[in-house]
Amino acid sequence: MKGDHLGEFEELTLLAVRALGDKTYAVPVQQFIEDETHRPAAMGAVYASLERLERKGFLKSSMGEATPERGGKRKRLYAVTPAGMQALRDARKTRDKIWRTIEEGRRS
Amino acid sequence: MNAEHPPRFGRVLLKFVPLGERRPEVAADLREAFLRRAGSHGGRAARRGYYRDVISVFIDTPRRAFSRPRPSRWPADAAADLGYALRVFRRQPGAVAVAVAGLALAIAVGTSIFSLVYAIALRPYGMTDPDRVYRVSRTYEQGMSTGWTYAEFLRLRAATSVVDLTASFSDGVLVATSADEQRPSSQPVLFVSDNYLKMLGATAAHGRLFSAGDGAPGQPPAVVVSHTYWERRFGSDPAIVGKTVWLSGTPSVVVGVAARGIAGPTDRPPAFWLPLSAYETIYRVPGSFTATSTEGVSVYARLPGDITRERAQTELAAVSTALAAAPFAADAAPTKGLLARLDPADDRFGDANGNVAVVAVLGVVLVVVALILLLACANVANLQVASASARRREFGMRLALGAGRGRLVRQLFTESLLLGAVSGVVGLLLLWWVLPLFATLASAPESFDVSPDLRVYLFLAATAVAAGLGAGLMPARLAARADVLSAAQGRAMRGGIAERPSRLRSLLVGGQAAASILLLVLAALLTRAMVHISRVDVGFAAESLAIITPSFPREGDRHKTIVQRGYFDAAIARARAVPGVEAVTLAAYPPFGGVSESSQLTIEGRPAVLYWNYVSPNFFDVAGMRLVRGRGFTTAETAERIAVVSESTARALWPGADPIGQVLDRVPGDARGVRVIGVVADAITMRLTDSAGLMLYRPLMAAQLLGARVMVRAAAPGTVLAPLERAFRTIDPDVRVEAYAVTDGLSAQLQPPRAFAAIAALVGAVALSLAVIGLFGVTSLLVGQRTREIGVRMAIGATIADVRRQMLRDSLRPVAIGLTIGLALALAGGQFMSAALYGVSSRDPLAIAAAVSVLAAAAFAAVAVPVRRVARIDPARTLRAD
Numbered sequence: 001m002k003g004d005h006l007g008e009f010e011e012l013t014l015l016a017v018r019a020l021g022d023k024t025y026a027v028p029v030q031q032f033i034e035d036e037t038h039r040p041a042a043m044g045a046v047y048a049s050l051e052r053l054e055r056k057g058f059l060k061s062s063m064g065e066a067t068p069e070r071g072g073k074r075k076r077l078y079a080v081t082p083a084g085m086q087a088l089r090d091a092r093k094t095r096d097k098i099w100r101t102i103e104e105g106r107r108s
Numbered sequence: 109m110n111a112e113h114p115p116r117f118g119r120v121l122l123k124f125v126p127l128g129e130r131r132p133e134v135a136a137d138l139r140e141a142f143l144r145r146a147g148s149h150g151g152r153a154a155r156r157g158y159y160r161d162v163i164s165v166f167i168d169t170p171r172r173a174f175s176r177p178r179p180s181r182w183p184a185d186a187a188a189d190l191g192y193a194l195r196v197f198r199r200q201p202g203a204v205a206v207a208v209a210g211l212a213l214a215i216a217v218g219t220s221i222f223s224l225v226y227a228i229a230l231r232p233y234g235m236t237d238p239d240r241v242y243r244v245s246r247t248y249e250q251g252m253s254t255g256w257t258y259a260e261f262l263r264l265r266a267a268t269s270v271v272d273l274t275a276s277f278s279d280g281v282l283v284a285t286s287a288d289e290q291r292p293s294s295q296p297v298l299f300v301s302d303n304y305l306k307m308l309g310a311t312a313a314h315g316r317l318f319s320a321g322d323g324a325p326g327q328p329p330a331v332v333v334s335h336t337y338w339e340r341r342f343g344s345d346p347a348i349v350g351k352t353v354w355l356s357g358t359p360s361v362v363v364g365v366a367a368r369g370i371a372g373p374t375d376r377p378p379a380f381w382l383p384l385s386a387y388e389t390i391y392r393v394p395g396s397f398t399a400t401s402t403e404g405v406s407v408y409a410r411l412p413g414d415i416t417r418e419r420a421q422t423e424l425a426a427v428s429t430a431l432a433a434a435p436f437a438a439d440a441a442p443t444k445g446l447l448a449r450l451d452p453a454d455d456r457f458g459d460a461n462g463n464v465a466v467v468a469v470l471g472v473v474l475v476v477v478a479l480i481l482l483l484a485c486a487n488v489a490n491l492q493v494a495s496a497s498a499r500r501r502e503f504g505m506r507l508a509l510g511a512g513r514g515r516l517v518r519q520l521f522t523e524s525l526l527l528g529a530v531s532g533v534v535g536l537l538l539l540w541w542v543l544p545l546f547a548t549l550a551s552a553p554e555s556f557d558v559s560p561d562l563r564v565y566l567f568l569a570a571t572a573v574a575a576g577l578g579a580g581l582m583p584a585r586l587a588a589r590a591d592v593l594s595a596a597q598g599r600a601m602r603g604g605i606a607e608r609p610s611r612l613r614s615l616l617v618g619g620q621a622a623a624s625i626l627l628l629v630l631a632a633l634l635t636r637a638m639v640h641i642s643r644v645d646v647g648f649a650a651e652s653l654a655i656i657t658p659s660f661p662r663e664g665d666r667h668k669t670i671v672q673r674g675y676f677d678a679a680i681a682r683a684r685a686v687p688g689v690e691a692v693t694l695a696a697y698p699p700f701g702g703v704s705e706s707s708q709l710t711i712e713g714r715p716a717v718l719y720w721n722y723v724s725p726n727f728f729d730v731a732g733m734r735l736v737r738g739r740g741f742t743t744a745e746t747a748e749r750i751a752v753v754s755e756s757t758a759r760a761l762w763p764g765a766d767p768i769g770q771v772l773d774r775v776p777g778d779a780r781g782v783r784v785i786g787v788v789a790d791a792i793t794m795r796l797t798d799s800a801g802l803m804l805y806r807p808l809m810a811a812q813l814l815g816a817r818v819m820v821r822a823a824a825p826g827t828v829l830a831p832l833e834r835a836f837r838t839i840d841p842d843v844r845v846e847a848y849a850v851t852d853g854l855s856a857q858l859q860p861p862r863a864f865a866a867i868a869a870l871v872g873a874v875a876l877s878l879a880v881i882g883l884f885g886v887t888s889l890l891v892g893q894r895t896r897e898i899g900v901r902m903a904i905g906a907t908i909a910d911v912r913r914q915m916l917r918d919s920l921r922p923v924a925i926g927l928t929i930g931l932a933l934a935l936a937g938g939q940f941m942s943a944a945l946y947g948v949s950s951r952d953p954l955a956i957a958a959a960v961s962v963l964a965a966a967a968f969a970a971v972a973v974p975v976r977r978v979a980r981i982d983p984a985r986t987l988r989a990d
Contacts, residue, residue, distance in 0.1 A: 027140045040157065041553055044164025073136035 006058075006091050012037070014058055014084055015051040020078035025064065026050065029078075050078060058084030112972050114142045114158045118657035121159075125166045134165060150413065152237050170621075188978070192597045196523060206885065207488045208531045210878050211575050214484035215535030217874050218477035219560070219568040220546040221867070225473045226567075227558040233454055234370035237310025242417070243373065243449040244273065244407040244424065245953075248432075258397050260431060262921050264448065266409070267427040271412070271420045274304040275405040278374060281390060283341070284354040295337070295379035296555055297355070298372065299397075305332065307410045308372050313338075315349035315364030322363070322383050328352070329386030335368040336557040337379035342909030355380070357844055358390045369557070373408065373453040379555040408453055417450055424448040476630070476871060480624040483878040486616040486623075488527055488579035490886055492520065493612050516585045521577070524584075528576020536568060548868040576923035613886050621926030622933065624872075624879040625963050629934040631865070632955035637945040638865035644859050647791035648699065649732030652690075653850040654825035655698040656683070656818040656832050661842045670840055671813050682835040683820050691821045693730040694808055696722035698819045699793035700853030711760050717793060718757065722808040722816075728752070728788055730821050738768045738786030746807045752786040754803040761802075770803070778787040782806060793838040796857045814932075825849040872959075876966055883970040887919045891974050895981055901982040911978050919971040927963060931956070 004062065016032040017024055026046050033041040053059040064077040080088075113119075119135075127134050138161050144156035197204045235241050244264070246256050256264070258275065263274040277299040284292035298304075305317045313335055322330040333348065342348045360382070371377035382390070384397040384405075396403060411420055420788045433444035458775055503516050539560065547558045560568075658679070660667035676694060683692040695703065697720075706721045726732075726742040740752060751772065758767035773781035782804075793803070808816060818836075822828045829847040836845040891898075898911050938950025948955070 027144065030141055031144060036287045040160065042164030043134075043141060043161035044167060047134070047165060073132045075136065076133055103902075 006087055007049075009041075009045065010049050010053055011091055013046065014053055014080060014088055017050075017059060017078050018080045018085070018088065023064075023077045025075040026075055027075075053084065054078075056083075056087075057081060058087050091097070112143075112146075113516065115155045116141055118155070118158045121305070122165070124164050124672045125162070127165075136166070138162065150237070151239060159888045175525070179254055179826070182353055185518070186522065186828065190369040192519060193523040193526045196527070201475055202266065203491050203885070205493050206881060207527060207579075208534060210484045210487045210881055211527065211531030211579075212538055213874060214480045214573065215531055215568060215571050215734070215880065216542045217536035217871060219478050219535065219539050219564060220543045220570055221473055221477055221557060221871070222541060222567050223560050223564045224524065224546055224550055226564060227556050229375075230931045231371065231557065231561075232369070233373050234308070234367075235372070235453070239452070240411045240413075240455055241307065241309075241373070241452045241453040242409050242411065242420075244409055245449045245451050247447045247449050249612075250443050254687070256407050258401045258403045259399060261407055262399055263431055264424070264427055267430065268338070268423055268873065270337045270415050270423050270746075271409040272303060272307070274408050274410075275301045275305045275384065276304055276374075276408070277370070277384065277387070277403060278376060278378070279387075279391075281355040281380070283379065284357075285341075285353055287359070289354070292354070294556070296376040297380045298374065298378035299382050299384045301384055304372075304408070305366070305370075305381060307408055308370060309373075309410070310370045311367045312347045312364040317366070318383060322385075325385070329358065329382055329389055330363045331355070331360045331386075332364045332366055332381045333362055334377060334381075334555055335366055335376070336378055337555045338365045340554045342380075353380075355382075356390050356604040358580055362387070363572050371557075376556065377555045405449075409450070411561045415936070424450065458587050461726050472496070476627065477571070479627055480871065480875060481571060482623045483576065483620050483875055483882070485578040486620045487577050487878060487882040487885065488575070488883055489581070489583060490613060492524065492579060492583035492615050505911075521580045521583045524580025525573065525576040527579065528572045528574075531575065532569060532572025535572065536565075539568065544612070546867060546870075549870065550863045610890075613890075617883060617886055617919075618926030618929070619920040620879045620882050621923045621963065621967065622930030624875040625927050625930035625959060626934050627875040628843075628872045628959035628963055629867075629931070629938075631868035632959040633938070633945060633948065633950060633952060634861070634865040634868040636952050636955040637856070640948045641796055641861050643794065644794075646699075646793070646798055646854070648793070648849045649788055649821065650854060652697060652821050652823060653699070653731065654820050654822060654823060654828060654832065654847055654851075655701060655850060656820070656836060656845055657701075658818070658836065658923070659846075662813070666842075667814060670843065675721045675839060675843070676813055676816065676818070678839045679818050679836060681808070683818055683832060683838060686820075686828055686831045688822045688824065688837055689832070690823070691726070691730045693727045693819050694724040694813075694816045695727055695806060695819055696812055696816055697793075697813035698817050699850050700793075703816065705848065716760060716802055717888075718804055721793075721803065721805050722812050723805050724808050727805070727819070730819060731791070732821075733791050734789040736787050736789055738784070740786055741807045746809055747780045748807060750778060750785045750807065751782040751790055752805045753784055754788055755790050757802040757804060758784075758787050768834050796854070802942045835860050876962065879963070879968040880966050881922065883919070883967055884974065887915075887971045888974040891915065898978060898981050899985075908979050912975050913973045915978060916968075916971060919975070920967060923963075923967045923971075927960065931960065 012033050013029060016029045016036075020028050020032060026043065029050070030041050030043055030046045033046070050059060050061075054061055058080050058081055060081050061076050061078050064075045066074045109798070122135060122138065125134075138158060142154050144157045145157045208488075244256070245258075256275075258277075261273065261275045265275075279297055279299065280294050281297050282292035283295045300318075302318045302322065310317060312332070315332075317332055318330065331353065332340070338344060338348065346365075348362050349364060351362050353362060354360070364739075366381070371604075387403075388396045395401060400946060409420065409810070411417065427450035428446050506516060507513070543558065543560065656679075660670055660675075680692045680694070683689055719730055723741075725745070727741050728740050735752075736755060737758075738752070741750065753761075753767060761767070761772065762770050767784050767787055770784045771781045772784065788805070791803070820828065820832065826849055829849065831848045833845050836843070836847075894915075898915075901911060902908070934956070935951055
């Protein structure tokens, strides 16, 4: 258990949900990650990541409506919670800080 | 296969993932992801992605993500069951070893049969993106064919713009690795247009594939060797690239080795691919595969990613219509309704009409495999039933301590599955030994890849699980009826249950007898068919004939000059001079030479094939064919339009009339017709199965000498072959000669029935031994369990002979019942295999009698041995023991 820490793939997943405008589901998330990272993301990994993020309170989920193009099957919609947003900002802050250190080091 | 649905196997796999209530949602997600990938990356990538998703869902997803926590102790229970099963097995190592040996043998034999059929009929063609590859069929008003003339192909290819067409032509060559190899082996080869291998999506494992320069005239032909043949014949030596091989005597250079698994859409995987231009060099046929040549080629096309089948079809239709409207000058009439149609290249699993060719073959194979498995399972089930009845007390105790009946059933299934798993592993080890044996028995050509692949291993795993479950089914039912009270009392179960085990055992023994008689009848019938076909009276002196085929160099008119200068006169003289040769004659198509000329007739509304041959006047004499009416040809008649027909031809064409003097006007290339002057006795000269082939002989004309062969009669034709070849080479060293005994051509035709019979005999033997093991085990148990009863009966005056008779009767009754049922099934199902019986009736009494007596004798022996032990029973001791 990683506690409240965000793993790399979790961070990608969380960012994907946010970038896809919330109320999104597993298939677009998988596509988003594949398109952005140019490497295959297995659906099982996406599910696992979504599920962990929900357990950590960074995502919340609800069942969506059935749509005909999915053969009338409902889908699970995800949205980023405020805690999730905070975790994303924290992660970014950490990285920014490190990058600043690198760039200062180069200057001197 | 199409890109609208995820692969079926993947969907089935997904059903095994414990998804709980989220199953519909996940299935829909994966399907949507599949469709997305299919749209952006193509069907193949989408399928691969789908499998990855399914597997990842299985591996990566924590169980609780999908299902509510259940108070399940499943893993712990399974471990306990497994440990218990191991302890049970340790108590009876002998019985377990016999069960495992039987199951493993059955699994290995079953899997071997499957892999052979798989290699011959089901193995993938090894094409990249096979659903983009289409065969271009030639349909016309009267029907369709898979072959185009080469000239048509060239014009089709020149006129199409959206797809690139390829052509292939299948043939056989003799392969030698040195110029003077004595016994070169015959192998299938495929002559292909230079883009053919690229069309398959093939890559080279070593060296390269064809390039445009490979067909240059004057160069030795470039060949690509198949991976399988390279492994078998060249020991996987990469240095083969650049070396020379002799294909039917023509030095050819190996330019590359194709990657593993590439066969292409053909039922005869080639050992070599060659450019079409090499045909002329190897077979010495000038003008073959040129802009006007009429060799029949198969045409294939790979559709580029952006071209739909409809688009390509539309263009091909237009092109072929134009082709039909402007035929070659040689073609008198345009082909009516000519249309090039795209059909899937791989139609073995369903062609355009929905016919599935492989189902029938697979059906028979699966029935045989199922029967063998059934036999082995019955043995294990017997063991389990026996121990289950001995373990009634244990089950009763566990029930009393609070175990559920389901738990007991699961325990028995765990034991069976463990047996199945262990047998599967042993079977796998056996497979590596049994499979080559089967491949040898079936004499699979070296270019066939019979080595097991993933699907074969999956089949093995599936049979192992099926065997385990099948074996556990009956005993588990028994355990489900276990009874607390009687067990706790330490007594045998009363009432129905006490009788059930023995009834179950009878059922199992009967089933074994039925299964083995089916397999034995099969083996006996195939053996009979083999013997029958090898004893067919061919109607001429085949055993004392040899054929010498000269092939002339074809540069310019040299072949004509050589023949005109009297090659055949010299040949006849030299052949006569060879010691041992009794007589010499010439024929265009010598018996069992593999070539013939024929025409289609309609006789009384039924189609018939009339074969033609052109022979010297003394042909009938030399061949030992009896003239039954009229006369033969004379040496002065070589240019006359006369003919000698076989008896069945005379009967078929002029029933009830005198054939002599009749005129047959349907002669190919001769509209004026031929007059019949004689009738010879029927002879089988083409195919052993053609007992009533219609034959017509005409005098060998001077113009036909070019294709003639020399036939000699000798008491021992095998001994004159080499001297004949030597003598012929002295006439003209540039003429290649090849001599063979007619019986060689004959025995080549005996190969398939021999292979069938050998495999069936092996399977029958395995079946019989499994049944004997089972019967022996059951009877031994029975004698052991009935010791007390026997003791009582002997104490009240029964003799040992009485008791033995009783025991034999009791044990053999289920065998007799099973045998009767199996025999009835064999008689009912026999007609399905009549094609493989070469005229032997599927109810052949001799074969059935042989199968029945073998099984009866084996069953009697299996029962008699344990029953003999009755003599050792001491009535006084058995009674005291109670």
